[in-house]
Amino acid sequence: MARAIGTYELLPTNEDTPLPTPAVQHDRFSWGPRNFCSRLFAFRRARYFLGFILLALCLLIPYRLYERHASKYPPLYEKYHAKxxxxxxxxxDLPYPEGREGKYLWVSAHLDGGFGWGNFMQELILDAYLAHKDGRAFVFDNxxxxxxxxxxxxxxxxLIPSRIPLTALLAGPIVGGPxxxxxxxxxxxxxxxxxxxxPDPVKIKGNDLIDTYVWGPTTILVEKWLERLELTNSKCIEVVEGSQQMFxxxxxxxxxxxxxxxxxxxxxxxxxxxxxPLVEAGYAKNIPLINPPSVTHPxxxxxxxxxxxxxxLLALQIRRGDFEEHCVNLLNWGANWQGFNRFPELPDQFVAVPGAGTFNISDEARAEHLKRCYPTPGQIxxxxxxxxxxxxxxxxxxxxIMTNGQPxxxxxxxxxxxxxxAWGSIKSSRDLIVTREQDYVKxxxxxLIGIRAQVLIGNGWSSMSSNIVMLRMALVDLAPDHHRFWFDLHMLNLLAIAQSLANKIVQVV
Structure with a gap:
């Protein structure tokens, strides 16, 4: 067996072979030119090896520190911006209708600063639609x-990214696809x-038309914008920041x-x-957990x-967070549901609770409004x-469950x-398994999950539900009764009757 000699370790040897003493071994390696050269070569190899180790540590330690530091901050999606x-x-140099002779529309006045993706996406779609109607290239940023x-x-x-490249969220014509x-x-x-x-676009203001035509049919607003773009007689148009959105x-x-x-x-x-692709990859990874296969649904x-x-699959959109206060404001304002949540063929149609938009709202009406805007677990x-x-x-x-609610x-x-x-699976937004980049586009x-669900129950006042319903109506082969909302028409009818009776009593008195 091998035994320790001083501070070195010998290779295994035959037990019958006597081991030299430390002094003898030292002498064997110290005398003669041949042994001296071997010792020197071994020292140089050790030096190179130690140098390699030190170099690796010098590279690895800063990388680990950077990795740990970077993980504390959201991604900036640099590769998406570069693409x-x-x-x-x-x-x-491309030929018309592209290149320097093409026509362009840049809506610098688009939403930012505190508005969520649902609101941003609504405007984005109509801005791109208008540019296409006018034969212009739509100009996008983030x-x-x-x-x-x-x-x-x-x-x-x-911390969240201040600006996310749109191709981290969307593909297709809106973001430069064919x-x-x-x-x-x-x-x-x-x-x-x-x-x-x-370099020198003609600048117009969003409120030149939106203030006048926003309360009429949107088809008229689009026609007026097309007329205005034509009258500018310029290939390059910018709707200036701070002047109101076109829509x-x-x-x-x-x-x-x-x-x-x-x-x-x-x-x-x-x-x-x-x-x-980033969003679709997140969907593909999670859908086996969200909607596991069955005999009925392969x-x-x-x-x-x-x-x-x-x-x-049943998808539920349940808003929490700032919606607790917002739902009360919606009641006080007498606000209707979002437009694309009110297709006439949908089974659930908006009916305001009695007294909405006034100071004469009963506790029962207020409770019914919250049931449709901010439902409790039991009501859900x-x-x-x-x-x-x-x-x-x-x-x-x-x-x-699509939600920003707490665990x-x-x-x-x-x-x-x-x-x-006994459901096969009940999952929520917080159960999604996502990458660091997907986490900020969840x-x-x-x-996407809501669009593809067999049945959706959405929030009528939510722009997120509005976008989902619109895309379900456009892209998914489903009957209108598959798009539902938090709603109780029976209770609304009872409240309306009660309010009517109360008004008659007041008139008699």
Whole structure:
């Protein structure tokens, strides 16, 4: 067996071979030119080896420190930005309708600074639609929380990216993809390219028309914008920042926007709509957990696109957070549901609770409003139970909860839903398994799941539900009764009767 000699370790030897003493071994390696050269060579090898180790540590330690530091901050999606800048249409020498002779529309006045993705997406779709109608290349930049500030913003005590490249969220014509079919319209371009090819654009203001025409049919507003763009007689137009959006929040808050639907639904902006590969990858990874296969509903896991319906899946959109206060404001304002939540063929139609928009709101009416805007776990379970009695909801097997609610609230909802039936799976937004980049676009993954669910129960006042319902109506082959809301028409009728009786009593008195 090998034994320790001084501070060295010998290779294994035969037990019958006597081992030299430390002094003898030292002498053997010290005398003679040959042994001296061998010793020197061994020293140099050790030095090189130690140098390599030190170099590796010098490289590894800073990388680990950087990795630990970077993990504390949201991603900045640099590769997405780089790909956007490298779009092939960013070439001034391309022939018309692209290149330096093409026409461009840059809406610098788009939403930012505190508005969520749902509001931003609504406006984005109509801006791109208008540009296409006018034969212009739509100019896009980012999903923007803070346009001019640092790379990171603070939201409810957490850091978020101030600007996310749109290709991290979307694909298709809106963000520079080709138009479907034989449509050879000019492709969308990045703002940076617009600055190059249009150094001196004609500037117009959003409130020139929106203030006048927002309360009428949106088709008229679009016609007026097309006339205005034509009158500028310029290939490069910018709607200046701070001058109001071309399609404001009020555009989407009434049924006026539905006048545009017959044309919008045929537009390549909608027919060519697609979520980004990042979003679709997040969907594909999680859908086996959210909607596990069954005998009744086989797997759709290998099918990311087109956006067909997922049999057996019920999606619930349950807003929390700032909606607690916002729902009260909506009642006091007498606000209607979002326009695209009010297609006339949908079974649940908006009916205001008695006294909405006034100071004469009973406790019963207030409670009914909150039931539709901010439902409790028990009310959520009751509504699901009702939907399951309909033709659209008879074969539901799994539930996905789209929510920004806290874990304890989600746990209460899950427990209430388990009292409805033995579900195969009940998952929520907080159960999604996502990468670091997907974590900051989870709302889009939620929306894709909601679009493909067999039945959706949404919030009528929510822009997120509005976008989901619109895309379900356009892209998914489902009957209108598969799109539902938190709603109780029976209770509303009772409240209306009670309010009417109360008014008659007051008149008599």
């Amino acid at each position: 956007e800048l490298a779009l092939p249409q960013h070439n001034p 999903y923007t929380w803070d346009r001019h500030g640092p790379e990171y913003s603070e939201y409810h005590g957490h 138009f479907p079919g034989v449509d050879h319209s000019p492709r969308s371009v990045r703002k940076e390219y617009f600055d190059t090819v249009c 404001s929040l009020w555009t989407f808050g009434t049924t006026n926007v539905l006048s545009l639907w017959p044309d919008l639904v045929k537009s390549p902006i909608i027919t060519g709509f697609r979520w980004s 797997s759709h896991y290998g099918e990311t696109y087109p956006y067909t319906a997922l049999g057996g 379970a009751d509504r699901v139970r009702e939907i399951m009695q309909t033709d659209a909801g008879r074969n539901l097997e799994n539930v996905y 304890d609230f989600i746990a209460e909802v899950k427990e209430a839903l388990r009292g409805v039936k 709302q889009a993954i939620d929306m």
